[in-house]
Amino acid sequence: MTPFTPQQLIDFAYLIAVALFILALRWLSSPSTARRGVLSGEIGAVIAVVATLCHFEIIQYQWIVVALVVGAMVGIPLGLVPMTAVPQRTAVSHACGALAAALIGIAEYYVRIPHVTKFMMTEIALEVIIGSLTFTGSLIAAGKLQEILPQRPIIYKGQNFVSLSVLGAAILIALWLVFHPEYTHLFPVMVVVSLIFGALLVTPIGGADMPTVISLLNSYAGLSAALLGFVLNSKVLVVAGALDGSSGFILSVIMCKAMNRSFTNVMFGAFGQVQASAVAGKEERTARSATAEEAAAILGAANAVVVVPGYGMAVAQAQHKVRELYDSLTKRGVEVKFGIHPVAGRMPGHMNVLLAEADIPYDKLMDMDTVNPEMPQMDVALVIGANDVTNPAARTDSGSPIYGMPILNVDKARTVMVIKRSMSPGFAGIDNELYYLDKTLMLFGDAKTFVGDIVRELAGGGHG
């Protein structure tokens, strides 16, 4: 038997890492095995990194060590952000991933020139364009989520034309480079143009569309890593990139379906701005309001309650008060569930993380398809900081801009209570039919304060 070459041993280590990565995602399917999944991924990553550090081509280590230390110093604080900041952290992480992939592609180009074939140049150009646009696009998304940049869509006339022209310019330069790879001064121009396109692509997109945008950027970051794998002929990168890319793609599709919109509509539609005019011309209607005491009496007397949280709950930092409400009602024998819309929060699954952080058991967190059939059996549906995802117009009014969007059917519950600051319409600027139903009680006030008041009434009062 011939002994293994060093390269073969490293490839073998990568193969083990890839298998562990797939197992990691497999174990993530259920919360009971998910942490094992993280461990599996960590072991895979350590094996791959250690094997690489033993690579015979590496002749100097000092820069690698410095970079690893810097990376750890940046990565650890990014791993310790509060749960409300997870969406912007994720966007920053897409940016870092894309930056790394783009920089490696750029370095490869300059190392290999002038021995770059047309085919190789095509791969490198595509990889660097996608990596660069994902980098700036993710930074803009992070800025919007961190509210450094305005959350509202920023649009101007002829925007799509300008953005697509910039992308066109990047592609033309790339094509020129494919036929003349030796034009090294054109390569940085292509990178800069791609960076500009990434910023232009995400700037017009509003805060409510962030779940889709983050998922889409995730998929681009994966794609750039996979393309890098093609450039470097590295199967471990191809596999990791394909896994990341397909994950981002699946999540984007789920988010688009949950909003009944297409990719092109999210990327080029500038939601929110278009529908703002749809509110005009509605006649005044009256809604019933109630106090915390009345709300507590109704909740205390109920058998089954479904809480529907939205991003407004997270903004008001009300999740811990909501947990107190959950405890108080559960103690009285009231069955409390949470109905969670796929686009609640600022990224896929964000609401579940916020509620889990507030110590609400995950078996009480129901997705839309599970909770909707149970709605008619619910005595009370308590809507906290959610609006458009509860609007029955999505089911009934074919003229509504959100018609066809899947919603939580809270209007099917016996009583609906909505905690809201005022009657102002939601992000999409659409009036919510729900608020004018006879069974609906509006609870006006700050979510955190109001839920706190209900909890106090439940503790002090003798209801139920």
Place this chain on the structure above:
Amino acid sequence: MPSDFISNLYVFILAGFVGFEVIRRVSPLLHTPLMSLTNALDAIVVVAAIIIAGRHESTLSTILGAVAVAAAFSNMVGGFLITDRMLRMFKLSKTKKP
């Protein structure tokens, strides 16, 4: 067309299918940890960055490689850390329904 390309394309397509089938089963409950974990796994580009930074072919490639190592490694460390922090918070209710 280089023969490497075809074998890489095979791997890409197959990994894409595996990813699709595995990730489809992840409960919507865990979509946020899913994204942070796939980010951490994607940070495996650090292995390519390490080789670029360590081969020392030119000053430019060493600098670009070192920056790439830092960016990717921060993703790897931060991604695993936050995923585990999030997953630790997911608990079942202690008492069974009466």
